[in-house]
Amino acid sequence: MRETIAAVAQKTKFRSQPLGFAMSAFVIARPTDEEAEAEYQNLRAMVLAQDDRSELLKGVDSEVVMFKNMAKYPGVGSNGGTAAGLVGSYETVAHRIAEFTKVGIDTFMLQFQPFAPEMERFAAEIIPRVRSLTVDANLKIGSLLRI
Numbered sequence: 001m002r003e004t005i006a007a008v009a010q011k012t013k014f015r016s017q018p019l020g021f022a023m024s025a026f027v028i029a030r031p032t033d034e035e036a037e038a039e040y041q042n043l044r045a046m047v048l049a050q051d052d053r054s055e056l057l058k059g060v061d062s063e064v065v066m067f068k069n070m071a072k073y074p075g076v077g078s079n080g081g082t083a084a085g086l087v088g089s090y091e092t093v094a095h096r097i098a099e100f101t102k103v104g105i106d107t108f109m110l111q112f113q114p115f116a117p118e119m120e121r122f123a124a125e126i127i128p129r130v131r132s133l134t135v136d137a138n139l140k141i142g143s144l145l146r147i
Contacts, residue, residue, distance in 0.1 A: 001023075001100070001103055001105075002103040002104075005021055005103055005104040005105075006104075008021075009104070020106045020107060021104045021105050021106060021107070022105065022106070022107035022108070022109060023084060023100065023105050023107075023108060023109070024108075024109040024110075024111070025077075025081070025082070025083075025084035025086045025108065025109075025110055025111070026076050026077030026081040026082045026084075026086065026087075026110070026111040026112070026113075027086045027087075027093060027110050027111070027112055027118065027122060027126075028040050028043070028076070028082065028086070028087040028088075029086070029087075029088065029089070029090050029092075029093040029118075029121060029122060029125060029126055030088075030089065030090075031089060031090065032089050033088045033089045033092055035089075036087050036088045036089060036092075036093075037087070037088075040076065040082065040087050043076045043113060044076060047076055076113070077111045077113075081111070084096070084100075086110075090125040090126055090129060091129065093126055094126050094129030094130045094133060095133065097126070097130050098130055098133035098134050101130075101134055110122070
């Protein structure tokens with residue numbers, strides 16, 4: 001991701017408007033990495049039990065990058081889902097988000113399941129940790145993670 005952002009930013013450095021970068025990801029955060037992994041496996045089992053994409057994927061080019069990535073990182077959620085690695089303890093997820101901000105991601109489009117309680121968990125447990133990590137790194141986080 002670092003190389004892609006750098007290459008795109010270089011090509012667009014003469015733009016009058018600054019270019020922003022966003023990513024979509026599915027978040028599974030728990031007090032420990034083991035608890036998050038257990039929830040990930042639970043959600044994966046539900047997805048596999050309900051997922052038949054054979055009709056949807058008829059005629060789709062198997063060389064499309066998104067599908068190659070999804071094959072490498074079987075996950076939960078759409079648009080890359082858990083491939084971003086936002087599955088883990090509160091500390092793990094916060095550190096991963098802080099790393100994404102350091103390479104230039106300034107907007108996060110996050111998915112949760114179930115949405116409301118997991119969003120509340122994210123707001124209470126992850127956002128304060130990300131703020132403390134990014135304040136230390138002199139990064140602007142004020143508008144980055146708003147709910």
